[in-house]
Amino acid sequence: MIKGVGIKWSSRSPIVLAKRWNSTKPFYITTPIFYVNAKPHLGHLYSMLLGDTRIRWEKLDPTNKAYFLTGTDEHGLKIQAAAEKLNMEPKELVDQVSQNFKNLAEVLNVNYDRFMRTTDADHAEVVKYFWNLMMEKGYIYEGSHSGWYSISDETFYPETQIEEIIDKDNNKKMIAKESRNEVVYQDEINYFFRLSKFQDQLLKHFEANPEFILPTQRYNQILKELRETKFEDLSISRPSSRLKWSIEVPNDPSQKIYVWFDALLNYITATGYPQAFTKTDDGYITPQDNPWPATHIVGKDIIKFHCIYWPIFLMAAGVDVPKQVIVHSHWLSDGFKMSKSLGNVVDPLEMLAYYGQDSIRFFLMENSNIDDDCKFSENLLVLSRDMIIGKYANLVTRIGGKSFNIRESIEYYHDKKYEGINELIEQYSVDKSKVEELIKTKDELIIGLDSIYEKMNEKIIKFDYIRAIQEWWLIIDKANYLFQNAEPWLLVKQIKQNKDDIKVNEQIKVVINFYTFLASETSRISSILINPVMPGLSTKILDRLGVEQGKRFVSDCKIGKDLSYGVDANSTKHKLPIERVEIRGNSVEK
Known part of the structure; x- marks a missing residue:
């Protein structure tokens, strides 16, 4: 796999903004x-x-x-x-x-x-x-x-x-x-x-x-x-x-x-x-x-x-x-400075009680701009929460269904079964017109996953959280785009329809597992890196994947770095890690 480009940090400046790799100073x-x-x-x-x-x-x-x-x-x-x-x-x-x-x-x-x-x-x-x-x-x-x-x-x-x-x-x-x-x-x-x-x-x-x-x-x-x-x-x-x-x-x-x-x-x-x-x-x-x-x-x-x-x-x-x-800077509510007379004061405890800890944490950090006043809107909060569910949480939910096998996809990587994957994608893609785009997208995703920590770190050490999370979203969006356009669930149907052709089915299975593996690696790496922002939800997803507690660190944020997870990840016992809610005052969607 393609390795991410490392960044060499200096600790000699009197104002240390970069990560202090060689320093024991807390x-x-x-x-x-x-x-x-x-x-x-x-x-x-x-x-x-x-x-x-x-x-x-x-x-x-x-x-x-x-x-x-x-x-x-x-x-x-x-x-x-x-x-x-x-x-x-x-x-x-x-x-x-x-x-x-x-x-x-x-x-x-x-x-x-x-x-x-x-x-x-x-x-x-x-x-x-x-x-x-x-x-x-x-x-x-x-x-x-x-x-x-x-x-x-x-x-x-x-x-x-x-x-x-x-x-x-x-x-x-x-x-x-x-x-x-x-x-x-x-x-x-x-x-x-x-x-x-x-x-x-x-x-x-x-x-x-x-x-x-x-x-x-x-x-x-x-x-x-x-x-x-x-x-x-x-x-x-x-x-x-x-x-x-x-x-x-x-x-x-x-x-x-x-x-x-x-x-x-x-x-x-x-x-x-x-x-x-x-x-x-x-x-x-x-x-x-x-x-x-x-x-x-x-x-x-x-x-x-x-x-x-x-x-x-x-x-x-x-x-x-x-x-x-x-x-x-400060937070504005509906475009104005919060005041009791305007009736636009945001009670954080009320928000937390209804929308949940992770949604509030993510929204405030995703919209954190220390240069200028930030704008709070409950409608935007709900939209942000829906994006977390629809894009981030849904990625692991999709591959965690009975049609896919996360653990098997990891074992395939270990056994080097993805060598020559481009040829298999070209041969077995559901829509042949998308082959070139699929190969390009999966290459970009691989490079992106191996470099995402460095990109986010460069922003976070400068407290530029809004742009760090933008980098994170790019990876999530890329993985969803690849999975959606590859349509591996249709390849699963092909195997069921062609039960007698063992060789072809095994090759199709490699393609299915490859897309499953990239989606699971995206879920694993992105969950480790978003944990400082959403510790609760990211932990649920890492638990769902079966990632060990001792393998949730920076050193694990490369493709194929952790090949021990995925056991029981496709069990039907798992519940949704987060559920949708409507804006306050309306009924809750279950």
Whole structure:
């Protein structure tokens, strides 16, 4: 068989996008820790899936070490206000709401290694340690602060980023231009971090690492800000009289640590900082077996915090900056930003309950475009689900019927009975006018199957999931096209009609088994490679084929690499791996 072309990856770049074949360094990916002031929405689900899909892809090579972090951000004024409104203690509230995000991860089959909560004891210790370290280095000082503060965004905005609007009740109010959230003027005593001291250092890092942020438009956005805006020092505390629900500033009970200075540190808390790092005069050396630095997945609304504040905090401490920040856009519902007033908010748990985990996972990843806002439509979701059933799941259903024999087709390959298959296709094709097209298509399918992993990998390591899945669909479509045009079920009828001609029937049987083998190999290889996106359905299909658990990895994704499967694959005991449903509100098709 024709072998796929291998790709040689490099691991020498400071920003490692490619697969680290020769490195023992674990791959570490994080979602944002989600703020628990409201129940989970589609954006939270999307961030989780981007990370879960990427980590599962990494683990398709069992020699790779990988670590996935998600969790919840549980301090701040919004939590405090929400708890007061409900007449609850803040900890009681965050315990309840945080569980909603854990539940979302569970029903979505998100395979995280740790669910971080900023109320976790080890995290609080890291925050206090980091604060004291910055104090010792002289990067924190006390001063007065006045400015426009957004409770929703938990940040101050400069005067240039504020505008006055008239709301729907004809009242004047000030909002932040960037987030469109209301701001109020505050004057207070805070602690400040010397953010301005590190602007040039961060700019140099950006200029030396043009793929530090993906997509490129987000990188250019922050690069422009670094070049054109003079940074002010950052307020990192609030008076305890105003903010009660937060970590107390060490040695100063009159102040509480500002939520971002607390929250961002979760990413290194999970790696065992500082104990798991080697301290030097200049900072900290990350051990080879430690997962840090991370690849962060964040929404575009928190890009400044993760791409400016966070790397600067780390530079100040002498800790490696993140490997990369992936900034995704938002999901629009029926063409508009989701809002309660428009009635177009998508409840991910309701969708999951009706359409199933795999359908939701596949739809969101198939339509994932980190460059632009993505469009959610329930009609498109149903169409996507029907395509999965009609093309992907149906391929194994077709060859799994009583007319074909998957195990026998594999044994024929092992016994080299497909040598000279072109001549047999030419001789026994049902429609002689299709011979040339059939041979061309099967050759393309063979080449495609042997190179599909490399093609998908090239896209997935850049978080270009939409194009990776397009490559996957090309293989599925090619296999279905070949099987449909070859019409091997008609060849089965020919054998039944010509029972006496044993030699001819055996040759026809080779042709039937050849098409069955290519369809089964397509089902096997495509199921392994789509497992990070649809772990449930792909596992059902691999189970149906009888593929062993230890043969579901990258190394198995070549034609003929696994010849042990197929036993009992054509048994009538098998049920459909997925069934059709109509759009919600209509009856279910059985």
